[in-house]
Amino acid sequence: MAPFRLVMDSFWFSPYSFSAFVGLTEKGIPFEIQELALHKQENKTIEYRKSSITGRIPAIQHGEFWLAESGAIIEYLDDVLPTPSYKSLLPQKLEEKAKARMILAWIRSSRDLMPLITERSTETMFYERAKSPLSEAGQKSAEKLIEFANLLLSESSDFLFDSWCIADTDLAFALHRLILNHDPVPRHLKQYAEVQWQRPSAKAFIDRPRPDYVSY
């Protein structure tokens, strides 16, 4: 098998780098990491734009093949490293797989989440906690996330489906924007998110020593 390389942000705080990192780690394969300093615009070089096409992180390189967009990376990993030899990142059951994809897509594209993402940036998760309470828009955004999670997890549960999938990791990351900043989160959702946070593949990212943050 050709070697894998993950290209990600040097501050280790992109939610999408996190998702791709956890995906690769769960597959149990060795992979190289290349950090790009986004504050130095290292993702804007012609070389990286040509390889990644999007100019965004994360991207993976597998042999000669390049791929950006974390959702597409997750799918690719399940395609080239299939179950049962490797752990599946998405559920096996068709309807659960569909719901997991819906969750990944919503977290990546919902405008409803934008105020939350701005006011509870990943800088407030991994560097310095937020200094202000959520604005009205931020609160609405947080409520939307909680409603979304509640509709999927109406009762206390460790996982969205029968066992772990990558959507658990992604949803837990979003909830941790609130949890780490001591914003209110219903107890069963907090417990659920904390289970994902303790997962070794997630901890390897979360506990990583980080360089000083430089605003950009």
Next chain:
Amino acid sequence: MAPFRLVMDSFWFSPYSFSAFVGLTEKGIPFEIQELALHKQENKTIEYRKSSITGRIPAIQHGEFWLAESGAIIEYLDDVLPTPSYKSLLPQKLEEKAKARMILAWIRSSRDLMPLITERSTETMFYERAKSPLSEAGQKSAEKLIEFANLLLSESSDFLFDSWCIADTDLAFALHRLILNHDPVPRHLKQYAEVQWQRPSAKAFIDRPRPDYVSY
């Protein structure tokens, strides 16, 4: 097979309704359409929020199963209506499939595209053309889209890969924000996008008689 229903916007101008509509149409199966008047917040009812989970359109109902997020809908259609009995919406070859997913994901989530989406809204595509030239941010956004398309389609070609896939339809939609508003688009990309625009599954959406637009 349980019947399919597509829940979409009543103005027929959501790019994601378009993608799901084309996907269902390409599968060649009958499906019902339910229009929601977003300007009347018909997507904000408790009932719809519970069914869709996201409260967004499009969503599909397949028997008792509900699914929102157009990217997840496309995947689900390929899973429940597989090739060779049905046309595949995503490419068959693993690396091409991955790239197609990357394209769908980028179009749905890139912040780089936001100024273009705002200044060349789908209202300007299906109702009244834009009245102002692109701002500096809008131009940068347009350049980003064109760079993206150029990296994927360096030469004149009808399709991204060997034959049509849903990413062609989505990419052509984004390019038509510029084309329909007479903003400059390189000739080979314009020709490519126009091929997709003429596709019967796309025309069935594009040429649909629309109700008067109500701003919301």
